Amino acid sequence: MENKIDVVEYMVRFYKIDSQIQECEKKLKSDFNKLKLFKLNSRLKEFAILIKHLFNNMRVLKLNDQLRTEYEISEKSLIN
Numbered sequence: 001m002e003n004k005i006d007v008v009e010y011m012v013r014f015y016k017i018d019s020q021i022q023e024c025e026k027k028l029k030s031d032f033n034k035l036k037l038f039k040l041n042s043r044l045k046e047f048a049i050l051i052k053h054l055f056n057n058m059r060v061l062k063l064n065d066q067l068r069t070e071y072e073i074s075e076k077s078l079i080n
Helices: 007-037 042-058 075-079
Strands: none
16 A cells, blocks of 8 residues: 555656656767767777777787796686
8 A cells, every 4th residue: 555656646757757768868869969970080090990909919818827926916816
């Protein structure tokens, strides 16, 4: 019985939520349109490509335990 609300309260809540959804939808459409108009300048594009290549190349590297120092924290100790 405590969770029941009358029709008027239901309509008030419904329209409040509906208006919030409409506001979010307008903002999303606005942001999407701004994103479509956004142009990346050439220097930023080159930097993005460089970072992409660096991260791709990092996956190729393998850890060498012999090169570690005594002050480093190993992955095993972080897990435990």
